[in-house]
Amino acid sequence: xxxxxxxxxxxxxxxxxxxxxxxxxxxxxxxxxxxxxxxxxxxxxxxxxxxxxxxxxxxxxxxxxxxxxxxxxxxxxxxxxxxxxxxxxxxxxxxxxxxxxxxxxxxxxxxxxxxxxxxxxxxxxxxxxxxxxxxxxxxxxxxxxxxxxxxxxxxxxxxxxxxxxxxxxxxxxxxxxxxxxxxxxxxxxxxxxxxxxxxxxxxxxxxxxxxxxxxxxxxxxxxxxxxxxxxxxxxxxxxxxxxxxxxxxxxxxxxxxxxxxxxxxxxxxxxxxxxxxxxxxxxxxxxxxxxxxxxxxx
Numbered sequence: 001x002x003x004x005x006x007x008x009x010x011x012x013x014x015x016x017x018x019x020x021x022x023x024x025x026x027x028x029x030x031x032x033x034x035x036x037x038x039x040x041x042x043x044x045x046x047x048x049x050x051x052x053x054x055x056x057x058x059x060x061x062x063x064x065x066x067x068x069x070x071x072x073x074x075x076x077x078x079x080x081x082x083x084x085x086x087x088x089x090x091x092x093x094x095x096x097x098x099x100x101x102x103x104x105x106x107x108x109x110x111x112x113x114x115x116x117x118x119x120x121x122x123x124x125x126x127x128x129x130x131x132x133x134x135x136x137x138x139x140x141x142x143x144x145x146x147x148x149x150x151x152x153x154x155x156x157x158x159x160x161x162x163x164x165x166x167x168x169x170x171x172x173x174x175x176x177x178x179x180x181x182x183x184x185x186x187x188x189x190x191x192x193x194x195x196x197x198x199x200x201x202x203x204x205x206x207x208x209x210x211x212x213x214x215x216x217x218x219x220x221x222x223x224x225x226x227x228x229x230x231x232x233x234x235x236x237x238x239x240x241x242x243x244x245x246x247x248x249x250x251x252x253x254x255x256x257x258x259x260x261x262x263x264x265x266x267x268x269x270x271x272x273x274x275x276x277x278x279x280x281x282x283x284x285x286x287x288x289x290x291x292x293x294x295x296x297x298x
Contacts, residue, residue: 005040005042005043005044005082005255005259006038006040006043006044007043007044007045007046008036008037008038008040008043008044008045008046008047009046009047010023010025010026010027010028010046010047010098010100011025012038013028013030013035013036013038013098014028015038019031019032019034019035020035021150022150022162024159025100026099026100026102026103026163027097027098027099027100027103027162027163027166028047028097028098029095029096029097029098029146029150030095030096031093031094031095031096032096033058033086033088033094033096035096036049036083036096036098037083037084037086040084041084041085042082042083042084042085042259043082043083043084044080044081044082045077045078045079045080045081045082045083046079046080046101047079047098047099047100047101048076048077048078048079048098048099048100048101048104049076049077049083049096049097049098049099050074050075050076050096050097050098050099050170050173051069051074051075051076051077051094051095051096051097052073052074052094052095052096052097052139053069053070053071053072053073053074053075053092053093053094054071054072054093054094054095055071055091055092055093056070056071056088056089056090056091056092056093056094057069057070057088057089057092058086058087058088058089058092058094059085059086059087060083060084060085060086060087061083061084061085062077062081062082062083062125063081063082063251063255064251064254064255064258066085067125067126068126069094069126072128072129072136073126073127073128073129074126074127074128074129074139074173074176075125075126075127076121076125076173076177077125078118078121078122078206079101079206079207080206080207080208080209081206082255095143097166099166099170101203103163103166103167104170105203107167107170107171108170108171108174117174117177118199118202118203118206120177121177122202122244122247127176127177129176135172135175135176138172139169139172139173142165142168142169142172143169145165146162146165146166146169149161149162149165150162193232194231194232194235194236195232195236197222197224197228197229197232197233197236198232198233198236198237200222201218201222201229201232201233201241201244202244204218204221204222205218205244205245205248206248208248209252210248210249210250210251210252210253210271211249211270211271211272212245213245213246213249213282214245215229215230215241215242215245218241218245229241230242246286249271250283250286250287252271253267253271253283253291254287254294256270256271257283257291257294257295258294258295264276264279264280264291264292264295267279267291268291279291
């Protein structure tokens with residue numbers, strides 16, 4: 001079994017992907033999942049990956065969760081998510097678009113409408129494009145415009161135009177994962193402020209490898225008090241900051257227990273638990289079983 005999961009960036013896909021349709025430092029487009037995996041069975045994403053399934057069926061494991069896409073489904077995978085176990089039908093037709101975290105941040109920065117997007121993606125990363133809300137039509141129109149510009153290699157301003165097109169396209173995708181109209185109407189001055197705190201909290205959480213399991217750590221990173229971060233996260237998401245932190249950390253721990261040949265003690269040290277007893281109590285509190293029993297599939 002593998003001990004190390006490679007982190008894949010756009011630069012790696014540009015090197016490894018012979019069927020890549022378009023690539024620059026911030027965006028990559030391909031119709032082949034092998035370009036995303038770069039020859040690995042499991043990878044940790046260093047980008048935001050949006051996958052559209054146009055025909056057929058695709059199944060993959062993401063952070064110990066099984067995700068299945070059929071025709072007209074789309075999925076978003078966030079940075080530091082681990083994906084693998086990919087199964088593809090013979091008639092599969094997909095389009096995968098990778099965005100650098102900085103491109104996504106610059107695109108949605110300050111947009112209060114997207115405050116709940118990351119919460120919704122964590123809860124359910126797969127969405128069906130709905131005809132009754134014109135989502136399918138909008139995505140198809142964006143796709144055709146972008147494809148036409150990608151093929152226009154004679155345009156010296158192609159990259160800049162494509163970046164604006166992709167930014168608009170990304171916003172359209174995010175709308176499908178966004179808040180309900182009722183919750184958007186509820187956003188006021190305070191809501192706008194706490195939504196930004198929540199978004200930045202989730203950004204920091206997704207960058208972490210599960211070693212930091214306190215609200216104080218993330219509050220220091222965001223330059224707020226732990227009390228205010230806890231308040232903001234609870235108000236926006238309906239969940240406590242610690243529940244998000246524990247969910248993220250236990251996802252990293254579960255992967256190590258199932259996919260690493262390191263001892264329980266070594267894994268406890270990786271996640272900086274003071275001793276194996278504390279590690280065992282943490283795992284049992286969150287999974288209901290001891291680390292050894294979880295490793296053995298009990």
